[in-house]
Amino acid sequence: MSDLNVHTLTDAVIARMTDKVEPRTRQLMSALIRHLHAFATEVSLTEAEWFAAIDFLTRTGKNCTDTRQEFILLSDVLGLSSLVIATNHPVAAGSLESSVLGPFYLPEMPELPLGSDLAVGVAGTPTLYQGLVTDTDGTPLAGATLDIWSSDGEGWYDVQKPGPLKPAARGRIRTGADGRYAFWSIKPADYPVPTDGPVGELLRAMDRDSMRPGHLHFIASAPGCETVTTQIFASDSPELRRDAVFGVSDGLIAPFVSHAAGTAPDGRVLSTPFCTVDYAIRLRRA
Ligand SMILES: [Fe+2]
Numbered sequence: 001m002s003d004l005n006v007h008t009l010t011d012a013v014i015a016r017m018t019d020k021v022e023p024r025t026r027q028l029m030s031a032l033i034r035h036l037h038a039f040a041t042e043v044s045l046t047e048a049e050w051f052a053a054i055d056f057l058t059r060t061g062k063n064c065t066d067t068r069q070e071f072i073l074l075s076d077v078l079g080l081s082s083l084v085i086a087t088n089h090p091v092a093a094g095s096l097e098s099s100v101l102g103p104f105y106l107p108e109m110p111e112l113p114l115g116s117d118l119a120v121g122v123a124g125t126p127t128l129y130q131g132l133v134t135d136t137d138g139t140p141l142a143g144a145t146l147d148i149w150s151s152d153g154e155g156w157y158d159v160q161k162p163g164p165l166k167p168a169a170r171g172r173i174r175t176g177a178d179g180r181y182a183f184w185s186i187k188p189a190d191y192p193v194p195t196d197g198p199v200g201e202l203l204r205a206m207d208r209d210s211m212r213p214g215h216l217h218f219i220a221s222a223p224g225c226e227t228v229t230t231q232i233f234a235s236d237s238p239e240l241r242r243d244a245v246f247g248v249s250d251g252l253i254a255p256f257v258s259h260a261a262g263t264a265p266d267g268r269v270l271s272t273p274f275c276t277v278d279y280a281i282r283l284r285r286a
Contacts, residue, residue, distance in 0.1 A: 010037040054093050056198055061195040069103050073199045075118070076100055076245035089228070091251070093136040095284040096220060098270060099230045100248040101126045103150060104157040104218065112170040115266055117184035118171040124153020124186025127256060127275040128264050129216070133175045135225060136282050140179025144222035144283070148185065150215070155191030166192060175222075187256050187275050188214040190239045201245070213237035225283035234280055254279045 004012055014030045030268040039045070040135060063070035075081045079098045079262075089098040111194050111265060113120065119126075133144040144187040151157050173183045192210040203210050215231040233248055235255045238249055256275040267274060 006041065008134050012035055027238050030252045033037045034199050052143065056202070059198045062255075068194065068197075070197050070199055072103055073184065073193060073197075074202070076102075076247075077193065077199055077203060079246045082246040089226075092280075092284060094251075095226075095282050096228045096230060099215075099249070099252060100224075100230050100245055102217060102245075103232075104151075104159055106167065106170060108148075108161070108172045109147065109149070109167060109172055111145075111174060112183070112243060114173060114176055114181045115184070116171065116173065118173075119152070119169040119185040119212075122152045122168045122186050122193075123224060124189070125275055126184060127277060128182065128184055128189045128266060128268075129277045129279065130182040130265070131277075131279045131280045131281060133181060133220065133222065133283065134269060135222075136284050138282075140175075141222040141225065141283065142175055142177045142179055143218065144179065144181070144225075144281075145172055146174075146181055147219040148183065149217045149220075150188040151191055153189050153242055156191040168199040182279075184268070185216065187234060188216055190214045190237055193244050206263060207237075209242050211239045212243055212245060213248060214241035215247070220281055221285060222283055224286055226286050228283065232277070 010033060013033050017026055017029065040050075043049075060070045060074055065225060072081070085098045085100065091097050117126075133141045133142060133146075149157075152169060153196070158166060158170070169185050169188075173181055175181045190211055190213055193212060194200065195210045200210070204209075214234045214237050217229075218233050219227060219229045221227040231247060232252050232254045235253045240253065254277050256277050259274050259276065261271050261273055264274060
């Protein structure tokens, strides 16, 4: 072909797919090629910049291990993760909003009795989380499950600590017959996403902050309802409006009410200050 040029190349690449290509693959690849070419054309991408991008992606891959996923982090800081979540989980009728899963979820954590302390011996301010789980009509959901995990009060997850894994600030809680949940954990601290790899370089190049506001992750599920992966954020975090991974939405911000040492609403007696969080969870019927 002698007629390939900046005006004909995009269509020529897309046309190289045969009739055997599955329709969704054709749609995805056609759009990807069109947008990639349009990007390169729009910015007049230089060869040095093109090679720098190849080198960046290569190093991003080489930074992935069993316990670190630099590509997910890249997706997160570019806002792609939140965009995909928002596209696939539109909020309706005040239902619980989704947020990013993050890299620190561990499946199959044990189910603990209602009111349990998930963070025995974990650094941080003890915090009682409680509330009602309902459907969007307000009907309480008995037997709904919250699969919970968070950092400690210094911003570190158990999986980030050296040595054999000791699960901490994790566990599953099931609502009672009245649809209410309650458990103790700690108040999670603000923490930075890892910045010692290629994504850190990118954040610095864009003069971007690396901090995330303190948050408690959970996956809420109930029979007959849509499962929601999300986080709730402490309303007093100074990082709320500049979350490095764009995971915060207003409906996921909750006040952490501080209390002096004494008797908590569930009757537990604490010798140190503690917090309480009341957060209602509304799940959409599947
Ligand atoms: Fe997190």
